[in-house]
Amino acid sequence: MSTKGRLYLDGVSVVFDGFRALNNLSLVVEPGEMRAVIGPNGAGKTTMMDVITGKTRPTSGTVRFGDHDLTRMDEADIANLGIGRKFQKPTVFDALTVFENLELALKAPRGPFACLRWILTGEAKARIDQVMEETGLTARAGDLAAILSHGQRQWLEIGMLLMQDPQLLLVDEPVAGMTDQETEHTAALLRRIAGERSVVVVEHDLEFVRALGRKVTVLHEGTMLSEGPIDQVQNDPRVIEVYLGR
Numbered sequence: 001m002s003t004k005g006r007l008y009l010d011g012v013s014v015v016f017d018g019f020r021a022l023n024n025l026s027l028v029v030e031p032g033e034m035r036a037v038i039g040p041n042g043a044g045k046t047t048m049m050d051v052i053t054g055k056t057r058p059t060s061g062t063v064r065f066g067d068h069d070l071t072r073m074d075e076a077d078i079a080n081l082g083i084g085r086k087f088q089k090p091t092v093f094d095a096l097t098v099f100e101n102l103e104l105a106l107k108a109p110r111g112p113f114a115c116l117r118w119i120l121t122g123e124a125k126a127r128i129d130q131v132m133e134e135t136g137l138t139a140r141a142g143d144l145a146a147i148l149s150h151g152q153r154q155w156l157e158i159g160m161l162l163m164q165d166p167q168l169l170l171v172d173e174p175v176a177g178m179t180d181q182e183t184e185h186t187a188a189l190l191r192r193i194a195g196e197r198s199v200v201v202v203e204h205d206l207e208f209v210r211a212l213g214r215k216v217t218v219l220h221e222g223t224m225l226s227e228g229p230i231d232q233v234q235n236d237p238r239v240i241e242v243y244l245g246r
């Protein structure tokens with residue numbers, strides 16, 4: 001089977017001053033897969049994302065995306081490979097409209113046709129329209145980001161990442177602070193955008209993870225405790241002990 005677009009972590013450890021934030025973590029996310037990652041505070045979820053994006057170097061172990069060894073690349077090169085990350089706090093531009101935010105996020109045109117602006121502008125507009133449709137923001141195209149709801153701001157930021165057509169999208173606690181309706185919209189949005197690209201979602205909200213309806217990885221003390229469908233991991237005695245047994 002081709003490794004193109006496959007995220008592969010093997011035996012990854014991250015040690016901070018003798019403390020193992022990740023401890024021999026192994027994980028594979030197939031191209032087009034959406035994976036939810038859960039785990040108690042301090043389990044290593046953020047550190048795992050940091051290792052994938054090159055923000056933190058593993059002390060040992062392998063991190064590959066397709067044929068690329070991410071441990072040898074810096075953050076900018078990893079982003080250029082098509083790995084995008086959405087942090088919890090949106091960083092949209094309040095003084096710009098939804099459309100303008102997406103326009104700004106569009107990859108700068110490269111190559112021999114870059115001067116043919118009129119063609120690219122048409123293409124760019126079509127791409128922006130498509131992303132607004134995907135994120136459910138079409139009706140807000142001309143509104144300033146400043147007046148969007150909390151949920152809409154998060155979707156706009158996901159849209160800005162989509163403008164760069166990532167192969168792998170890492171999403172950090174997307175539904176924190178959202179209403180139930182916004183949470184449902186976000187689950188539907190992520191289900192829609194996975195498939196064409198892989199998506200890894202770190203989240204505490206188990207109802208949201210259930211709504212995603214995909215494989216779940218449970219981290220604990222920097223390593224994988226359990227993996228499988230949500231019902232299976234929620235009934236796993238090791239998971240129950242970690243979440244409830246203290």
Ligand SMILES: Nc1ncnc2c1ncn2[C@@H]1O[C@H](COP(=O)(O)OP(=O)(O)OP(=O)(O)O)[C@@H](O)[C@H]1O
Pocket residue numbers: 016017019020021039040041042043044045046047048
């Ligand atoms: N730069 C650092 N230096 C020292 N220790 C760190 C550093 N970054 C993280 N840690 C520690 O590593 C452990 C794992 O942290 P991490 O943030 O990855 O967990 P998490 O699962 O994302 O937790 P949360 O759900 O609270 O965000 C924590 O105990 C944290 O204190």
